[in-house]
Amino acid sequence: MVLGNDASSSSLSNKNLSVLVVDDDPLIRMLHDNYLKHFGLKPLVVENGKEAVDLFQLGTSFDLILMDKEMPIMNGVEATKALRDMGATSMIVGVTSRGSPSEMQAFMEAGLDFCFEKPLTFDMIDFILKELNVNDDDDTNN
Amino acid sequence: MDRNRLQHQVACMRRSLFDQGYLDEPFIQLEELQDDANPNFVQEIVTLFYSDSARLIQNIEHALNSRPIDFDKLDDYMHQFKGSSSSIGAKKVTNECTVFREYCSAENAEGCIRSFQQVKQEYAILRRKLEVYLQMVRQAAVSRTA
Numbered sequence: 001m002v003l004g005n006d007a008s009s010s011s012l013s014n015k016n017l018s019v020l021v022v023d024d025d026p027l028i029r030m031l032h033d034n035y036l037k038h039f040g041l042k043p044l045v046v047e048n049g050k051e052a053v054d055l056f057q058l059g060t061s062f063d064l065i066l067m068d069k070e071m072p073i074m075n076g077v078e079a080t081k082a083l084r085d086m087g088a089t090s091m092i093v094g095v096t097s098r099g100s101p102s103e104m105q106a107f108m109e110a111g112l113d114f115c116f117e118k119p120l121t122f123d124m125i126d127f128i129l130k131e132l133n134v135n136d137d138d139d140t141n142n
Numbered sequence: 143m144d145r146n147r148l149q150h151q152v153a154c155m156r157r158s159l160f161d162q163g164y165l166d167e168p169f170i171q172l173e174e175l176q177d178d179a180n181p182n183f184v185q186e187i188v189t190l191f192y193s194d195s196a197r198l199i200q201n202i203e204h205a206l207n208s209r210p211i212d213f214d215k216l217d218d219y220m221h222q223f224k225g226s227s228s229s230i231g232a233k234k235v236t237n238e239c240t241v242f243r244e245y246c247s248a249e250n251a252e253g254c255i256r257s258f259q260q261v262k263q264e265y266a267i268l269r270r271k272l273e274v275y276l277q278m279v280r281q282a283a284v285s286r287t288a
Contacts, residue, residue, distance in 0.1 A: 027190040027226045034175050034183065070221065097225035119168045119229040 017132060018061070019043040022052045022079065023068040023095070028118070032066055032095075035125055048072055049079025056083055062090045064132055066120075069096035069107055077110045084111035091132055095120060145285040152282045155275050164268050169231030185276055191230050195265060198223040206255060216254065217246045223261070234264045 021032045021043045029045045036043045044062075046052055048071040065083070069076040080092055094107045094115035104115045114131075116124050159165045176183040201219045205212060224239035238261040245253030 025194070025222065025226060027187065027194050028229055030187060030190060031172075031229055034180070035171070038175055070218070097221055097228070118225050119171075119231075121167070122171060122174075 017041055017063045017129070019064045019066070020052060020055070020062040020090075021045045021066045022047075022049060022071070022076070023066075024048055024071040025068070028068065028095075032120060035120060035122070036066075038122075039125055039129060049074030049076055049082070052079050053082045053086075056086055056088055061088070064128065065090050065092045067092055067094050067112070069094060069103075077107055080107070080110040080112055091128070093128055145282070148278065148282040148285055152275070152278050155278060159271060159275060163233050164271060166231045166233040168229055172230060184279075187230060188272055188276065191226055191232070192269065194226045195223065198226075199262060199265070202258060206251075206258060211249075211251050211254075213246050213249050213254075217243060220246060220261075227265075232265075232268055235261065235268055238264050 019036055019041050021029060021036070023029050023032065023045075024047050029047070033043055033045050043066075044055075046055070049067070050073045052065065052067070053074065065088075067076040067080055071079075074082075076094060076096070080094070083090070083092065091113045092111060094104070094110075094112040095118055096104065096107060096115065097118045104117075108115050114128065160169075172184050172187055198219050202216060202223070205216045205219060220239055220242050224236055224243065227235040227239060238257060242254060242257040242261055245257055
């Protein structure tokens with residue numbers, strides 16, 4: 001798989017990106033944490049949408065948020081809406097095991113930039129990071 | 143045992159786990175994340191999967207024994223189980239979870255009970271095979287550094 005090489009070659013440019021992983025499943029948190037580290041990132045990891053919103057209210061911002069959909073206390077849809085309502089400009093990527101088009105559409109409408117079905121793959125992360133780096137370049141040029 | 147023979151056995155067993163459909167692509171990603179800085183990553187993730195699964199299986203059994211059956215709750219539990227199974231590449235387990243969820247959305251209690259037996263069976267088979275495989279991987283690693 002070519003992505004391994006892509007991951008290592010882009011790890012330097014990814015170093016300054018701040019990432020938040022939001023998922024109630026400890027296995028998924030550990031997986032996504034390690035996937036992102038493989039790409040040179042150092043993610044922060046929280047267990048539900050409310051913790052993500054609380055972080056934002058404390059003034060913490062992130063370039064990228066990986067948001068699970070089904071979580072207790074505050075789910076991904078609610079958290080995404082809340083973050084957008086508070087003015088969050090992070091790239092928010094939904095990650096869900098519920099793959100029906102209508103469910104993903106509802107999640108997108110909450111304010112996601114992209115939505116992927118679990119499990120995340122290296123391809124998906126590579127795509128997300130390329131989009132992020134493109135956005136960063138656009139901001140620099142403006 | 144001879145190191146080369148051990149490594150050959152590990153490779154054969156790994157290939158058969160994929161060829162027979164027990165594992166698929168996400169497991170390869172786990173293996174790619176294992177390195178000198180993270181030498182036990184696959185075992186750690188698989189161990190988490192076992193404890194996740196044990197909890198969810200217990201929850202599902204309890205929900206199936208309740209009267210009336212709460213199909214929404216059942217679906218939630220199985221959705222979580224399917225999520226973690228698919229994330230480690232447990233292909234047959236994931237497929238059986240999908241079948242269960244179809245019975246669940248049809249509120250077919252008997253279908254749920256039957257398919258849950260299949261889920262548990264596939265999970266038990268996978269767990270046995272993974273335990274043997276990962277033990278062989280550890281033995282091969284030790285023999286390499288011996």
